[in-house]
Amino acid sequence: MALLVQKFGGSSVSDVDAIRRVAQRVVAAHQSGDDVAVVVSAMGDTTDDLLDLATQVSPNGPPERELDMLLTAGERISMALLAMAIQDLGTAARSFTGQQAGMRTDSSHGRARLLDVTPSRVAESLARGEVAIVAGFQGVSDDDDITTLGRGGSDTTAVALAAALNADVCEIYTDVDGLYTADPRIVPTASRVTRITIEETLEMAAHGAKILHLRAVEYARRFSVPLHVRSSFSDQEGTWILVDRPLTGGLHKDGTARHTPDTITTNTITTEDTMEDPLISGIAHDTSLAKITVVGVPDRPGAAAKVIGAVSTAGVSIDMIVQNVSTSPQGLSDISFTLPEVDGAVAVAAVRDLQQELGVEDVLYTSHVGKLSLIGAGLRSNPAVAQRMFVALAEAGINIEMISTSEIRISVITDQDVVEEAVRAVHSAFRLDADSTAVVYGGTGR
Amino acid sequence: MALLVQKFGGSSVSDVDAIRRVAQRVVAAHQSGDDVAVVVSAMGDTTDDLLDLATQVSPNGPPERELDMLLTAGERISMALLAMAIQDLGTAARSFTGQQAGMRTDSSHGRARLLDVTPSRVAESLARGEVAIVAGFQGVSDDDDITTLGRGGSDTTAVALAAALNADVCEIYTDVDGLYTADPRIVPTASRVTRITIEETLEMAAHGAKILHLRAVEYARRFSVPLHVRSSFSDQEGTWILVDRPLTGGLHKDGTARHTPDTITTNTITTEDTMEDPLISGIAHDTSLAKITVVGVPDRPGAAAKVIGAVSTAGVSIDMIVQNVSTSPQGLSDISFTLPEVDGAVAVAAVRDLQQELGVEDVLYTSHVGKLSLIGAGLRSNPAVAQRMFVALAEAGINIEMISTSEIRISVITDQDVVEEAVRAVHSAFRLDADSTAVVYGGTGR
Numbered sequence: 001m002a003l004l005v006q007k008f009g010g011s012s013v014s015d016v017d018a019i020r021r022v023a024q025r026v027v028a029a030h031q032s033g034d035d036v037a038v039v040v041s042a043m044g045d046t047t048d049d050l051l052d053l054a055t056q057v058s059p060n061g062p063p064e065r066e067l068d069m070l071l072t073a074g075e076r077i078s079m080a081l082l083a084m085a086i087q088d089l090g091t092a093a094r095s096f097t098g099q100q101a102g103m104r105t106d107s108s109h110g111r112a113r114l115l116d117v118t119p120s121r122v123a124e125s126l127a128r129g130e131v132a133i134v135a136g137f138q139g140v141s142d143d144d145d146i147t148t149l150g151r152g153g154s155d156t157t158a159v160a161l162a163a164a165l166n167a168d169v170c171e172i173y174t175d176v177d178g179l180y181t182a183d184p185r186i187v188p189t190a191s192r193v194t195r196i197t198i199e200e201t202l203e204m205a206a207h208g209a210k211i212l213h214l215r216a217v218e219y220a221r222r223f224s225v226p227l228h229v230r231s232s233f234s235d236q237e238g239t240w241i242l243v244d245r246p247l248t249g250g251l252h253k254d255g256t257a258r259h260t261p262d263t264i265t266t267n268t269i270t271t272e273d274t275m276e277d278p279l280i281s282g283i284a285h286d287t288s289l290a291k292i293t294v295v296g297v298p299d300r301p302g303a304a305a306k307v308i309g310a311v312s313t314a315g316v317s318i319d320m321i322v323q324n325v326s327t328s329p330q331g332l333s334d335i336s337f338t339l340p341e342v343d344g345a346v347a348v349a350a351v352r353d354l355q356q357e358l359g360v361e362d363v364l365y366t367s368h369v370g371k372l373s374l375i376g377a378g379l380r381s382n383p384a385v386a387q388r389m390f391v392a393l394a395e396a397g398i399n400i401e402m403i404s405t406s407e408i409r410i411s412v413i414t415d416q417d418v419v420e421e422a423v424r425a426v427h428s429a430f431r432l433d434a435d436s437t438a439v440v441y442g443g444t445g446r
Numbered sequence: 447m448a449l450l451v452q453k454f455g456g457s458s459v460s461d462v463d464a465i466r467r468v469a470q471r472v473v474a475a476h477q478s479g480d481d482v483a484v485v486v487s488a489m490g491d492t493t494d495d496l497l498d499l500a501t502q503v504s505p506n507g508p509p510e511r512e513l514d515m516l517l518t519a520g521e522r523i524s525m526a527l528l529a530m531a532i533q534d535l536g537t538a539a540r541s542f543t544g545q546q547a548g549m550r551t552d553s554s555h556g557r558a559r560l561l562d563v564t565p566s567r568v569a570e571s572l573a574r575g576e577v578a579i580v581a582g583f584q585g586v587s588d589d590d591d592i593t594t595l596g597r598g599g600s601d602t603t604a605v606a607l608a609a610a611l612n613a614d615v616c617e618i619y620t621d622v623d624g625l626y627t628a629d630p631r632i633v634p635t636a637s638r639v640t641r642i643t644i645e646e647t648l649e650m651a652a653h654g655a656k657i658l659h660l661r662a663v664e665y666a667r668r669f670s671v672p673l674h675v676r677s678s679f680s681d682q683e684g685t686w687i688l689v690d691r692p693l694t695g696g697l698h699k700d701g702t703a704r705h706t707p708d709t710i711t712t713n714t715i716t717t718e719d720t721m722e723d724p725l726i727s728g729i730a731h732d733t734s735l736a737k738i739t740v741v742g743v744p745d746r747p748g749a750a751a752k753v754i755g756a757v758s759t760a761g762v763s764i765d766m767i768v769q770n771v772s773t774s775p776q777g778l779s780d781i782s783f784t785l786p787e788v789d790g791a792v793a794v795a796a797v798r799d800l801q802q803e804l805g806v807e808d809v810l811y812t813s814h815v816g817k818l819s820l821i822g823a824g825l826r827s828n829p830a831v832a833q834r835m836f837v838a839l840a841e842a843g844i845n846i847e848m849i850s851t852s853e854i855r856i857s858v859i860t861d862q863d864v865v866e867e868a869v870r871a872v873h874s875a876f877r878l879d880a881d882s883t884a885v886v887y888g889g890t891g892r
Contacts, residue, residue, distance in 0.1 A: 016499060016502040016503055019503055020503060023503075050523065053462060053523075053527055054526075054527065054530055056462040057462055057465055057466060057469075057527045057528075057530050057531040057534065058530040058531060058533065058534040059534060060534050062530045063529070063530060063533050065540070066526045066527075066529040066530045066533070066539075066540075066541060067526070067530075069522060069525070069526040069529070069541050069543075070522070070523060070526035070527065070530075072522070073519040073520075073522040073523045073526075074519075076515060076516070076518070076519040076522065077496065077499075077516060077519045079515070080500075080512045080513070080515040080516035080519075081499055081500065081503045081512075081516065082503075083509070083512040083515075084500055084503045084504040084508045084509060084512045084513075084516075085503040085504060087504065087509050087512070088503065088504040088505060088506050093512075094511070094512075095512060095515050097515075097592075100590060121590075144546060144567075145546075146543075
């Protein structure tokens with residue numbers, strides 16, 4: 001007897017048949033004795049269709065408040081239909097808007113942050129033995145205006161709801177059957193990861209893996225919500241994302257012991273040299289980046305900070321930064337940093353404004369850079385890992401432009417055209433290939 | 447400087463182009479100096495499409511609470527798009543859900559009654575000089591559940607909003623340019639009525655005229671809201687529906703005098719003999735009725751009441767009732783009544799249950815009856831009107847099965863097949879034909 005939060009993305013509720021399949025899955029979990037709260041996204045292409053209408057009626061760009069009002073109609077449709085489909089199978093179900101589920105946010109339309117999550121109506125519904133269905137992606141501001149949480153918002157809703165309800169697990173259903181050692185569309189022999197830590201998942205999400213949104217992972221880490229990423233098209237277990245300190249206590253009405261990740265049976269990948277190899281979780285990659293190099297920055301205190309500060313003030317989030325320590329007689333150094341390619345023009349303008357003041361020689365812009373990140377436990381303390389990675393890239397003829405590392409990640413910047421080849425080379429070097437080809441059902445989860 | 451509530455039905459916002467036309471009309475009114483609140487229905491076929499999805503996911507019939515959740519997505523889409531289109535024309539606009547507009551109802555999902563209308567957010571929006579857009583058809587219960595007002599609900603929302611805001615007029619935009627002396631699809635020479643009393647409109651709506659929903663007219667009468675029914679496809683005036691006691695006071699921020707119906711210029715129909723003819727407003731007809739005749743009811747106190755009571759208890763609303771006073775030696779009489787054809791089986795069963803107890807001879811059921819109602823001022827006090835009507839029907843060879851009258855209405859029940867012919871005959875007898883053919887744009891307003 002557990003309390004589950006199950007999140008289904010748009011591809012899992014794309015049409016009437018898909019909604020009825022989800023209903024059957026939810027009812028099966030409920031009938032096995034678990035309490036089930038469901039978070040659902042808008043059906044298939046609904047959000048895109050609504051965005052298209054918005055663009056048509058407002059050629060000058062739709063106002064954000066009204067866009068949120070419009071888009072939230074999408075989850076309202078899918079959650080009501082799912083509640084109907086579940087009731088049609090004989091199980092009581094009730095749908096709740098973000099507002100009804102107590103998802104209070106700030107008033108930043110289109111990218112609202114959760115301020116307070118008080119799902120008392122959801123808890124009451126669960127206590128009555130109903131399946132409670134909550135609209136993903138949406139909330140309400142203190143002005144009682146409708147807000148949306150932005151990209152990946154439904155994942156965040158699900159994790160926040162699981163945290164507030166003290167759920168045993170938050171199951172993220174998507175169109176692939178878990179997290180893989182690399183993107184299976186690029187590395188067909190990528191293997192499914194059965195268990196991974198939340199910190200590694202955070203690095204995966206932050207460095208380009210698209211199955212889970214970074215913000216939802218951050219939220220799960222902060223509130224210690226165990227996640228289980230799995231396929232909505234099969235019954236097999238997916239990837240368990242483990243937290244250090246699983247939740248205790250909670251809303252369980254009968255006081256029974258709850259599942260914790262430690263009691264969950266998972267299949268462990270065994271390769272011949274598991275004991276010798278470092279614990280590599282997988283490889284993430286990102287092809288949406290650009291690079292700016294500021295050439296000839298005077299080597300005096302505050303110069304680098306001014307460059308980075310100007311870019312941040314312009315609203316651009318910087319990814320990796322590398323500064324070459326000055327060895328020239330003039331005391332000049334170069335600063336390179338990566339950033340989202342879409343923000344390229346803004347960032348270059350911000351740096352050029354400083355060029356005269358700082359006496360910088362030149363500002364170079366490279367669009368289309370790629371990033372490959374190797375994620376795993378204890379990487380920094382194991383120099384052999386970095387070496388094996390660089391050798392693999394060198395043997396594949398791939399040039400490394402920048403390197404950054406953390407305790408559990410090594411990232412390299414390469415030319416964007418070779419990043420997929422780089423992923424395959426590194427994947428192979430660390431013998432991450434599965435025996436069988438990964439099962440991918442097409443599309444990307446949202 | 448007036449405060450207008452403008453209501454646009456689904457056919458007026460059927461697609462992006464239609465929404466942009468409505469936006470232009472709203473902005474024009476706003477730029478002329480009026481305060482404008484808009485009530486909008488779901489786009490075109492949206493409601494039917496959503497109902498279709500609901501039926502597909504729940505073959506056993508969708509639960510009403512979830513159906514309300516689903517259907518209210520429709521107005522959310524149309525109102526957000528309209529707000530965007532208005533803002534795109536440079537005029538500030540803000541949309542409000544039924545809940546945000548303070549439309550509190552009971553919890554009868556699918557047919558909720560308004561309990562309290564407190565549109566303080568709408569009033570604040572108007573005070574800021576914005577166009578306020580309110581979702582028609584929807585409200586919120588004391589349990590914070592989403593409700594819908596049922597058929598004609600958007601008209602009711604508009605009238606309720608106009609009453610609560612003390613608006614000068616509630617403009618109902620539809621696909622015809624006003625109320626007509628008869629349905630223009632049946633009588634092509636029907637003429638537009640420029641002014642009509644709310645009581646006459648109530649009789650028209652109650653007896654089959656489809657442009658305005660009965661409930662909205664009742665609400666307008668109760669709260670003295672002047673209505674103006676007009677076409678969303680032209681700028682010409684439609685039909686003014688006048689109330690005895692126009693609203694005074696209200697939310698106007700600058701204290702200027704407001705329009706009242708008396709100061710509105712309207713075109714008056716002049717026919718050669720206006721002064722002689724009674725003031726006929728028009729002819730309504732209804733082809734959705736059936737008739738039950740209970741034969742041989744003992745003429746003792748309470749017998750008729752038992753029959754009518756049994757039908758009412760079965761949830762069937764009775765329209766006309768005629769009882770022939772007993773002249774037979776056995777003291778038996780016949781009771782006939784009309785009712786919605788869809789309720790025929792239920793009503794017959796209810797009466798048959800009583801047959802034995804009351805000693806009734808027989809229960810006769812006639813499906814497909816038609817009703818024609820002549821509406822106008824002072825009809826009962828002018829017996830020549832009824833006579834002219836009956837002569838016209840007799841000359842057209844139409845048999846009258848039942849008759850009922852009120853101060854401002856004469857209704858007759860005929861065979862359903864001849865009701866249209868009856869409408870034309872009576873329309874012609876009272877010289878209601880316009881010089882030109884009515885302009886009808888197709889479809890029926892909702």
